[in-house]
Amino acid sequence: MSSRKSNELEANPAPDPQAPITRKGFLMSLNTGQPLAIPDCNVYGSCRPVAEFEKLNRVGEGSYGIVYRARDTRNNEIVALKKVRMDQEKDGLPVSGLREIMILKQCKHENIVQLREVVVGKSLDSIFLVMDFCEQDLASVLDNMPQPFTESEVKCITLQVLRALKYMHARYIIHRDLKVSNLLMTDKGCIKVADFGLARLYCNPPKPMTPQMVTLWYRAPELLLGSRTYTAAVDMWAFGCILGELLIGKPLLPGNSEIAQLDLIIELLGAPSKSIWPGFTELPALQNFTLSQQPYNNLKSKFQALRPAGRGLLNLLFIYNPSTRATAEECLNSKYFVEPPQACDPRMMPTFPQHRNSLTTNAQPQPPPPAEIPISDLLNVFIKRQRLD
Numbered sequence: 365m366s367s368r369k370s371n372e373l374e375a376n377p378a379p380d381p382q383a384p385i386t387r388k389g390f391l392m393s394l395n396t397g398q399p400l401a402i403p404d405c406n407v408y409g410s411c412r413p414v415a416e417f418e419k420l421n422r423v424g425e426g427s428y429g430i431v432y433r434a435r436d437t438r439n440n441e442i443v444a445l446k447k448v449r450m451d452q453e454k455d456g457l458p459v460s461g462l463r464e465i466m467i468l469k470q471c472k473h474e475n476i477v478q479l480r481e482v483v484v485g486k487s488l489d490s491i492f493l494v495m496d497f498c499e500q501d502l503a504s505v506l507d508n509m510p511q512p513f514t515e516s517e518v519k520c521i522t523l524q525v526l527r528a529l530k531y532m533h534a535r536y537i538i539h540r541d542l543k544v545s546n547l548l549m550t551d552k553g554c555i556k557v558a559d560f561g562l563a564r565l566y567c568n569p570p571k572p573m574t575p576q577m578v579t580l581w582y583r584a585p586e587l588l589l590g591s592r593t594y595t596a597a598v599d600m601w602a603f604g605c606i607l608g609e610l611l612i613g614k615p616l617l618p619g620n621s622e623i624a625q626l627d628l629i630i631e632l633l634g635a636p637s638k639s640i641w642p643g644f645t646e647l648p649a650l651q652n653f654t655l656s657q658q659p660y661n662n663l664k665s666k667f668q669a670l671r672p673a674g675r676g677l678l679n680l681l682f683i684y685n686p687s688t689r690a691t692a693e694e695c696l697n698s699k700y701f702v703e704p705p706q707a708c709d710p711r712m713m714p715t716f717p718q719h720r721n722s723l724t725t726n727a728q729p730q731p732p733p734p735a736e737i738p739i740s741d742l743l744n745v746f747i748k749r750q751r752l753d
């Protein structure tokens with residue numbers, strides 16, 4: 365049971381439908397920098413209050429928000445409710461929350477978690493993302509499995525992730541935080557890429573972006589070496605780490621510092637050089653590290669049971685030079701997915717929902733119809749105040 369303090373959903377008083385609601389004190393005027401008074405609810409459109417959702421249980425907590433399993437009292441549907449963390453913010457939504465909302469609004473794909481709507485807490489100082497609920501994430505599935513996935517299960521998962529990546533990359537969206545805990549799975553074995561808090565749009569040719577992205581174990585060498593002009597290839601490296609992790613049932617490159625991460629990469633793949641990675645010697649952070657000169661590619665001994673097509677795919681994903689690393693589309697056409705064993709039917713995927721969904725119901729009185737504020741108005745004000753990188 366969570367404390368009342370953390371329980372925004374329970375703490376929200378039901379709004380009085382008769383009262384003209386003027387919500388003040390959070391949005392800031394772009395002209396004056398003063399808090400912006402929000403006009404009466406009927407002037408604005410469609411953001412529902414979070415009080416309309418009944419919290420069932422907490423399913424996850426990450427660096428940027430707490431995620432609840434909740435019931436939408438309007439239609440009884442079970443949804444995921446992600447509370448955007450506001451701790452450090454003095455004047456508006458945190459950039460991660462904004463990015464997640466803006467990018468998820470653009471994505472409609474079976475293998476990307478769907479943002480249904482954004483709802484607000486009682487004084488607009490808390491924002492919640494309402495998403496389709498997925499019964500589990502791959503990190504907890506992996507933690508609870510007695511043995512690694514079979515190869516046909518791995519293919520089933522990775523094909524779905526690749527379809528999501530192909531869709532995102534075609535729209536110039538880089539996820540920048542792909543890892544097993546950000547891959548959700550429904551009870552029908554459908555994989556959904558989640559957590560777009562670090563995602564952003566990129567352009568061609570790439571413009572500078574911050575290199576301190578992506579959880580260390582999944583971080584591409586160009587990021588570890590400080591490149592600021594990276595591309596969707598960083599997601600493909602992370603995807604390679606995920607493929608390896610699914611095959612061996614444990615993290616492939618679990619470094620505990622940037623140099624340890626680079627060492628593990630070199631131990632597995634051999635040292636990079638100017639000849640295989642043009643521009644490598646100019647990477648900004650290279651001078652901070654003394655890289656091992658281990659010359660051998662050890663993928664074959666690490667993945668002994670894997671046939672050549674599988675190893676070939678991993679090798680393409682672990683190409684040091686980001687501009688020649690495999691794209692999602694190229695991976696989808698890989699022989700690996702054609703040769704047996706074929707990908708299994710998603711409905712045959714193993715599931716362990718009991719690990720996350722201990723049902724603690726907190727039935728709340730049904731709230732009256734919501735005060736409505738459209739997401740576009742919230743965003744317009746916030747967006748202009750935020751530096752997006």
Ligand SMILES: Nc1ncnc2c1ncn2[C@@H]1O[C@H](COP(=O)(O)OP(=O)(O)OP(=O)(O)O)[C@@H](O)[C@H]1O
Nearest residue numbers: 424426427428429431444495496497498501545559
């Ligand atoms: N739509 C969803 N359905 C079910 N569970 C979810 C959903 N979205 C997120 N979760 C759970 O909540 C956890 C944290 O969510 P998320 O990764 O979006 O938060 P975060 O704060 O951005 O995390 P991180 O620290 O990884 O950046 C996930 O690992 C997952 O277990």
